Amino acid sequence: MRILLLIAAIVGVFLIVRTLLQSTNRKKPGQPEQLKEQGAMVRCAHCGVHVPQFEAYRSGKRMYCSRDHALADDSANSQD
Numbered sequence: 563m564r565i566l567l568l569i570a571a572i573v574g575v576f577l578i579v580r581t582l583l584q585s586t587n588r589k590k591p592g593q594p595e596q597l598k599e600q601g602a603m604v605r606c607a608h609c610g611v612h613v614p615q616f617e618a619y620r621s622g623k624r625m626y627c628s629r630d631h632a633l634a635d636d637s638a639n640s641q642d
Contacts, residue, residue, distance in 0.1 A: 597602065
């Protein structure tokens with residue numbers, strides 16, 4: 563009988579410790595707010611991918627996801 567109580571106590575302690583460790587690893591509700599701090603998202607005028615505004619390349623009034631797309635779109639518009 564004592565062995566069963568000892569086993570039950572060990573299993574209980576194990577479950578409590580595991581639950582506490584899992585609760586500390588969960589994401590807190592405040593973390594998604596960090597996305598708002600990164601700034602507005604803008605759409606690439608060439609391919610349509612959305613990138614943060616501070617990472618975007620600007621050519622005139624148009625925004626691009628990379629320098630290559632800015633150059634490709636400029637050369638395509640100049641050939642028209």
